[in-house]
Amino acid sequence: MEAGLVALKQGNYYAAITKLEPIAKNQKQENACLQAKVGLVMAYARTGEVAKAVALCQNLMESSNAQVQEWSKRALKHLKNRHQRLKTANNNFDTGVEFQNPHLDHPQANYLVTDITRDENQPLSIFWRSARRAKVWQPLRKPNLMPDRLIALGTFLLVFWLLKEMLKFTMGAFGQILTKLPFPLPVQIFFTDPSIFVLVCLLGLIVLSPWILDRLLAEFYNQRELSAETLNGYSREATRVIQRICQQRRWPMPQLRIVPLSAPLIFTYGNLARTARITVSQGLLEQLEDDEIAAVYALSLGQMTRWDFMVMSLVMVLTVPLYLMYQEVAAWANQLKKPWYWPISTLSNVLYGLWWLLTSTALFNSRMRLYHSDRLAAETTGNPNGLIRALLKIAIGIAGDVVQQESTCWELESLNLLAPVGYQQSLSLGSLAGYMPFESFLMWENANPYRQWFTINNSHPLMGDRLERLCQIARHWHLDTELHLINQKPFQVKPQSFLLQIAPWLGMPLGILFAGGIWLTWQLAYAIHLLNLKWIYDNGSFVTGCLLIGFSIGTFIRINSFFPNIPNGNLPMAAQLPQLLADPAILPIDSISVRLSGRLLGRSGSDNSLAQDLILQSQQGLVKLHHISWLGQAIQPQEWIGRQVIVTGWLRRGATPWIDIQTLENQSGKTINSPHPIGSTVLAVAAQALGAYILLTG
Structure with missing residues (x-):
């Protein structure tokens, strides 16, 4: 309860929903149940889930507590008025839900929640400069096609x-x-x-x-x-x-x-x-x-x-x-x-x-x-x-x-x-x-x-x-620009970070150099009648083996940096997502350990059995999710589509920002593990074994 109310005060509404929903179903503790339901109405209203907020208000109207009944009537009136205005205007925007006195100590209290969101949970603060167009302009230089x-x-x-x-x-x-x-x-x-x-x-x-x-x-x-x-x-x-x-x-x-x-x-x-x-x-x-x-x-x-x-x-x-x-x-x-x-x-x-x-x-x-x-x-x-x-x-x-x-x-x-x-x-x-x-x-x-x-x-x-x-x-053309993007000098990024990022692929050309060294060594040994194994490498397949070994070594080198241990302490939540993605000097190798709550989106069933369409709808935006299935896994992520979940993993900034999932937890406490480090290790071992086999058998 405390964690849910703190999340609500901090504006982390999806985390509040995840924590408060199980409490709202517990009828044995009436006060806690009422308090959780009031908090959920506020959280649902903030996240644009008006239908759920209305249903919960109707439930609260049946409470024996007179103050809760009065509060729920006023809340329901505001919600229905908003829904009617939305339907009449046929636009995509939700206006706020007004309550009084933002204290969460007692379920009898009145609350004030003001928010302006769209149906898809987007704020209205998008500002367009509407920069003008050219009235007369010179043709651009013809490009080389x-x-x-x-x-x-x-x-x-x-x-x-x-x-x-x-x-x-x-x-x-x-x-x-x-x-x-x-x-x-x-x-x-x-x-x-x-x-x-x-x-x-x-x-x-x-x-x-x-x-x-x-x-x-x-x-x-x-x-x-x-x-x-x-x-x-x-x-x-x-x-x-x-x-x-x-x-x-x-x-x-x-x-x-x-x-x-x-x-x-x-x-x-x-x-x-x-x-x-x-x-x-x-x-x-x-x-x-x-x-x-x-x-x-x-x-x-x-x-x-x-x-x-x-x-x-x-x-x-x-x-x-x-x-x-x-x-x-x-x-x-x-x-x-x-x-x-x-x-x-x-x-x-x-x-x-x-x-x-x-x-x-x-x-x-x-x-x-x-x-x-x-x-x-x-x-x-x-x-x-x-x-x-x-x-x-x-x-x-x-x-x-x-x-x-x-x-x-x-x-x-x-x-x-x-x-x-x-x-x-x-x-x-x-x-x-x-x-x-x-x-x-x-x-x-x-x-x-x-x-x-x-x-x-x-x-x-x-x-x-x-x-x-x-x-x-x-x-x-001497126009003001819609965006203030400046063609500035690139930010300084440590070259070793990039080399570590591409270590698996960098290992492949190094594998070719290694293959060249082996070829010269065997040619020399054969020429001086020291070792007669030249026939093994006559078809050149050993180069493939060396490529695989180089890829494997590079993957092993990168694993620890790519998947650092995730601490159990405070991790960045959804409210910090914009700041995490705004750093222009990071690479995917600069793993950011995160724990985000939100709704799991994507296709369900066989349409998504490769986890190709997994998305987290957090409080402030969408993030692509990467998941690795493993044999014997009883539950697949696509079975939780549409539910509230908590994702723990590594946030990466690339051409498309994404999160490599470590764990996926639902409201009932069930967890799905995504063994990314183990998957990389298995891939590296398999490449090493196959490369060694090809190298030794020719």
Whole structure:
């Protein structure tokens, strides 16, 4: 009780809910039960859970205590008035709940709780400077497009190589099975080179990609046509921008489409300018202003001038069906019971892994193309500040949608590669808006000297870098900037910290050097007839063994620093989350031990059996969670989706802030362990053993 009331006074409402809910259910101690319920009404009101607060007030009205009855009547009246105003105005904001006398010593006391929150628990303190646009501006210097074209070509070749190797492996495995059968079958075709077949198929898919994606998006995403008149109702400027750009470049008007998603989203697909489609979500049209909608349409039009336009559409043709199959198989698995659940769930995980693998081929291309698109959008509209606001509002809208849906909607994840803002980078950035200035959060993303190393597995560039480039364009045109981002010198970060961060990967080139030393030693020993083991290393496989050993040694070196012991004393709580993420000089290796309370969000069931969608909704924002499952674990985190939990682990600041979970505790005291240090140790031992085996056997 004391811990819950202290948390309530300190504003740590989710921790208060976690502590007070079990006490409120204890009917044996009436005073404590009443006091806990009053505290819960206040905490629920602060966190935007109005329905729970109303239900609890109705329960308190049945109390035999006259003062509690009177208090609950007034509280219920305030809550219902707020709900009615919210419903009538059809906006997204909750006004405060007013009580009197903020003392928590007796349940009969009256209380004063004032707060202003949105449905998704966001404050109203987001301030937009609404910096002006250019009325007359000079064209920007034309960029060199050759590197971008080479990246697009490299992406296509990578997709081709990956598909060819996957097909070759599948054909070879199937051929080997056929050779083991007791009756002869023609199996030679399964051992032929499928390169020509794969190349022809990919070229055919590029040609047909607009119509294939039309069918998929209409069938599974409810995509429909968006008339120019409807778009004009939301943004007159967007209609004019599309017409002007198409006339200047002698393009036909792109086909406009819309999908009924509440999350803000816009993307372009096709293979040529005359087959281009621009799809927007209903949420984007409703959440952005006129000039901001025009800016993101200009961004989408800017992507049509690049080679990667057709390459990205090809990747989507390959990945969207895989993701849809993963969804269907996962839904099937959720309906099954043991023993059939596990094999079907495993199949859904395999499909998700294939989707992730194919998506990864286009990550670099996806990051680089957005810089060019941002530039063209700013130059076309003369409104870099409008594009800055649009990108930030998209991030805020995505974070709000995740809170509202209590998970990342599958449409966002499957179409993320084409989106202007990544859904993962939106979680903390969008949800912390209002709790800290954008400039403070983005300082790491444009001032940390090693920041680009942590975008390798990201589909989108760092928002800080993107917005700083747009601010440079605004300053070039002598405009005030929407954000005060300064292209300053990188902060000083200890080089040894970065070397320790990349120790596993640094061990691999050192492993190659070690392999070279072994090769020279054996060559010398063989030449002087000292040792005749040269035949072991004739095929060069020992290099692979040395690579694995180097990776293992680097992993062992990093484990203690990456996963330091978490003290049992005071740890940073949710209220300090903005400050923890604002330090521009830290790296993921600088582990911050935290203990945060909040609600667990994410998909449930087989859709999340790899823990790919675990998010903590803390008091002041969303944080991505990383979990490692282990054999024999009775409870999985996805079983607690929507519940209040306490997360203990290591907070890390990278391109996407995240927490490596140590323990996950629910309200009833049950705990899920996530053995990250053990997992790293097992990985290092396995790499060491396999490397030694290859090294010794050749």
